[in-house]
Amino acid sequence: MTRRSAESRVPAIFVVPAGLGLAILLLPLAGLVARAPWTRLGEILASDGVLTALRLSLVTASVATVICLVCGIPLAWILARSRFRGRSLLRGLVTVPLVLPPVIGGIALLVAFGRGGIVGQWLETATGTTLPFTTAAVVLAQTFVAMPFLVIAVEGALRGSDRRYEDVAATLGASSWTIFRRVTLPAVAPGVLAGAVLCWARALGEFGATITFAGSFPGVTRTLPIEAYTAIGAGDAETAIVLSLVMITVAVAVLAALRDRWVVRG
Amino acid sequence: MSPSPEKRHDDTCPAFAVHTNRKRSITTPVAGWLLPIGLHCKGAAAALAAVVAVAVGAAACGSAGASDQVTVLAAVSLAGPFTELADEYPGDDEIALSFGASSALVEQLRAGARADVLATADTHTMSRAADAGLVTGDPLVFARNALVLAVPRGNPGGVSGLADLSRDDLRIALCEPQVPCGAAAERMLAMAGVDARPDTLEADARDTAGKLALGEVDAALIYRTDVTSAMETVEVPPDVEVVTEYLIAVVAGAPNPSGAEEFVAAVTGEAGRRVLLEAGFGTP
Amino acid sequence: MSLAAEVTTRRGDFELDVTLEVPAGSVVSLLGPNGAGKSTLLGVLAGLLQPDAALITMDGEVMVDTATGTYVAARHRRVGLVVQDYLLFPHLTALENAAFGLRSRGVPRRAARSVAATWLDRLGVGEVAVRRPRELSGGQAQRVALARALAVEPSLLLLDEPLAALDVGTRPAVRADLRRHLAEYEGCAVVVTHDPLEALVLGDRLVVLEQGRIVQEGTPDQVTRHPTTDYVARLVGLNLLRGTAEGRVVSMGPETVVTLAHDAAGPVHVAFSPAAVTLSPHRPEGSARNAWAGTVADLERHGDLVRVTVEGPVPVLADVTPLAVADLDLAPGVTVWASVKATEITVYPA
Numbered sequence: 013m014t015r016r017s018a019e020s021r022v023p024a025i026f027v028v029p030a031g032l033g034l035a036i037l038l039l040p041l042a043g044l045v046a047r048a049p050w051t052r053l054g055e056i057l058a059s060d061g062v063l064t065a066l067r068l069s070l071v072t073a074s075v076a077t078v079i080c081l082v083c084g085i086p087l088a089w090i091l092a093r094s095r096f097r098g099r100s101l102l103r104g105l106v107t108v109p110l111v112l113p114p115v116i117g118g119i120a121l122l123v124a125f126g127r128g129g130i131v132g133q134w135l136e137t138a139t140g141t142t143l144p145f146t147t148a149a150v151v152l153a154q155t156f157v158a159m160p161f162l163v164i165a166v167e168g169a170l171r172g173s174d175r176r177y178e179d180v181a182a183t184l185g186a187s188s189w190t191i192f193r194r195v196t197l198p199a200v201a202p203g204v205l206a207g208a209v210l211c212w213a214r215a216l217g218e219f220g221a222t223i224t225f226a227g228s229f230p231g232v233t234r235t236l237p238i239e240a241y242t243a244i245g246a247g248d249a250e251t252a253i254v255l256s257l258v259m260i261t262v263a264v265a266v267l268a269a270l271r272d273r274w275v276v277r278g
Numbered sequence: 279m280s281p282s283p284e285k286r287h288d289d290t291c292p293a294f295a296v297h298t299n300r301k302r303s304i305t306t307p308v309a310g311w312l313l314p315i316g317l318h319c320k321g322a323a324a325a326l327a328a329v330v331a332v333a334v335g336a337a338a339c340g341s342a343g344a345s346d347q348v349t350v351l352a353a354v355s356l357a358g359p360f361t362e363l364a365d366e367y368p369g370d371d372e373i374a375l376s377f378g379a380s381s382a383l384v385e386q387l388r389a390g391a392r393a394d395v396l397a398t399a400d401t402h403t404m405s406r407a408a409d410a411g412l413v414t415g416d417p418l419v420f421a422r423n424a425l426v427l428a429v430p431r432g433n434p435g436g437v438s439g440l441a442d443l444s445r446d447d448l449r450i451a452l453c454e455p456q457v458p459c460g461a462a463a464e465r466m467l468a469m470a471g472v473d474a475r476p477d478t479l480e481a482d483a484r485d486t487a488g489k490l491a492l493g494e495v496d497a498a499l500i501y502r503t504d505v506t507s508a509m510e511t512v513e514v515p516p517d518v519e520v521v522t523e524y525l526i527a528v529v530a531g532a533p534n535p536s537g538a539e540e541f542v543a544a545v546t547g548e549a550g551r552r553v554l555l556e557a558g559f560g561t562p
Numbered sequence: 563m564s565l566a567a568e569v570t571t572r573r574g575d576f577e578l579d580v581t582l583e584v585p586a587g588s589v590v591s592l593l594g595p596n597g598a599g600k601s602t603l604l605g606v607l608a609g610l611l612q613p614d615a616a617l618i619t620m621d622g623e624v625m626v627d628t629a630t631g632t633y634v635a636a637r638h639r640r641v642g643l644v645v646q647d648y649l650l651f652p653h654l655t656a657l658e659n660a661a662f663g664l665r666s667r668g669v670p671r672r673a674a675r676s677v678a679a680t681w682l683d684r685l686g687v688g689e690v691a692v693r694r695p696r697e698l699s700g701g702q703a704q705r706v707a708l709a710r711a712l713a714v715e716p717s718l719l720l721l722d723e724p725l726a727a728l729d730v731g732t733r734p735a736v737r738a739d740l741r742r743h744l745a746e747y748e749g750c751a752v753v754v755t756h757d758p759l760e761a762l763v764l765g766d767r768l769v770v771l772e773q774g775r776i777v778q779e780g781t782p783d784q785v786t787r788h789p790t791t792d793y794v795a796r797l798v799g800l801n802l803l804r805g806t807a808e809g810r811v812v813s814m815g816p817e818t819v820v821t822l823a824h825d826a827a828g829p830v831h832v833a834f835s836p837a838a839v840t841l842s843p844h845r846p847e848g849s850a851r852n853a854w855a856g857t858v859a860d861l862e863r864h865g866d867l868v869r870v871t872v873e874g875p876v877p878v879l880a881d882v883t884p885l886a887v888a889d890l891d892l893a894p895g896v897t898v899w900a901s902v903k904a905t906e907i908t909v910y911p912a
Contacts, residue, residue: 126493
């Protein structure tokens, strides 16, 4: 079959850096696999702590992703389409959770939503409930760190979409909401999906903000990463490794299932 | 071959980013597991390219393996006093400190980490180490720590005793039962006959104290040595007091046995007692 | 259903200033070179662009009046738009595309699809109803786009270069079809194009737009026989000159005159076909010929003739046989005399 002749040849200068990058990414993974307690795998996986943590992680990450979609898509739309002063600043602020060390993020969440926090205080007087140490807090922490991924992905997709389709839809009599629902959203669906997957993966792996803001209690706030951390603290390296492998397997499975589509397209 | 050592100052082996600070409990155990498969300091540097190694690995890890170093694995709560002791250390040797949860330290040794001295926060963990043949000689008790009931300054939850720990309306932090401070807490509560309702089971004594320091919980069972000025303690009846004993021993197969003995002597001697008492520990 | 529009607006570096009237049931072809402002005008009429100053009424109802601040949004105007690349919604089938406008206006799905199906049939693309846009040929896509626009029964139909995306081979058939559909359409239609043949075939009236301004309008016949700008002249393939007539002589500049077969007066356009131009190596003798010297600038095949561009005080295009080219040894740079009989010249007021 005729192929582009340039395709098969990798520029020699790429081999070393690419190999290095791959090594950095894969060696730790190889280490985990090598140290995994394969004989006890089933026993550990079936243990209460692990199953509870797994279920909690999957549920909270999914709920957080839904919240990110519901709030993030409109936010992305505003950033991509409307013109107002301070838009660039707003976009910058939206990306802050990306660079914030997660533990600092957790402390920030406490300052805002903790018992003595700005919103937290009001929440306590108004409803009698506080957020820390609840599952809701876990979802909030995950949403905080994962939303920027979604917003950035969707904003990029919206910027790259052809607005003339929306013009045509307008002339056909569609309202703004109809245009968004039937023309814009389908057009940026790949970008939204990619953003949602990244968001979900980030939420699943979130640790620092969660443990600082939500605490660690089995079944309520002890997600998989926290379960792993607790296992380390207790000296149970094997459980921690198994948990890490579970998370890696889930993440790789989801991302591989999307194949080429996890890279944001315009 | 030496384990990922931490110097008294902060330029530690960057390959594992182990620092002499609070977050030690996270990073040291992680580093510990990777040691057995050869990914120690120099090995990691070799796995990275030469360019990176020159910049990162070689410089920081240059002195690893020197014979005048004493590597000490110690429980997290000893961070303050041991660091101070190392700073003032009169001997020739350089003291490399590595802090972590006691059980994690024992795991490291079990996995083949090279160290000279082990200091644990409870008897149980040291027994496990002794049973596994990881330490030589008889471990010595060199400090005592008490578990206290601590509340934020001002006692917003109105906590008057251990019984309050079963109140639903209070936010309570305990250590995870599988770590020493958690085990101690369980014993104390059992003795007092209290069915506590914790809201969080932290993986680390420091994390538990941290929740209290942030004011997010109304009460916590923490070590006396972790009590800060932002907290108060509530008295508990003497019959339920739990005192944990800290033990120190020389590691079997230590690279620097004489240096290890010297350090143990310093800890159990005058200088050691002074820094420990200052930090709030009791001494035998 | 008529349109009356006065639009003055600045876009980029040019200003659009037009007054346009389209009676009900008629089709206006808006012809002009690229960048003339045609698409801008369409955008303003459709409600997608906000003009600086405009008064637009459809069926007597004011759509835009910048003086009073009235502005009806695109979705409320009864306008149908078909653009050059059709822009069929890629994730919907042809039927769903055609039904889109009706669904957006609240028509229930079944009813909307039924009406849409009727329109697709009427335009001859009923059998592609279940296909996605990427599975359609150019001609099919164009008809689906037209069906989509017509399904909502607009008062004004706007077509922006409707045939440009088709291959030259399919164009004539689709053009003829489009003419038929436009004839059946009861509202007013504006077809924007840069192709003169398209403009002539589809439009009842021609409006020529250049640099944001209307430079000529009239029936196709009027415009092509009597072009008043070089652009149109070139499009319809005529030589066009301007001058002032006095009796039978038109003076166009120093020492450049054209002699006519009959009298005229005042500023005039002088037009003659390239086929009427004869080239010779020397000034031709005798008969009432107009002759000018010039230099050959370019030679180009034009059907089975060769179109020669002659530059000089009177620049002309001449269509000659390849034999003549050989005989005269024509090549760029060669001096020739171009001559035209007075009887072949058309004159009309400028």
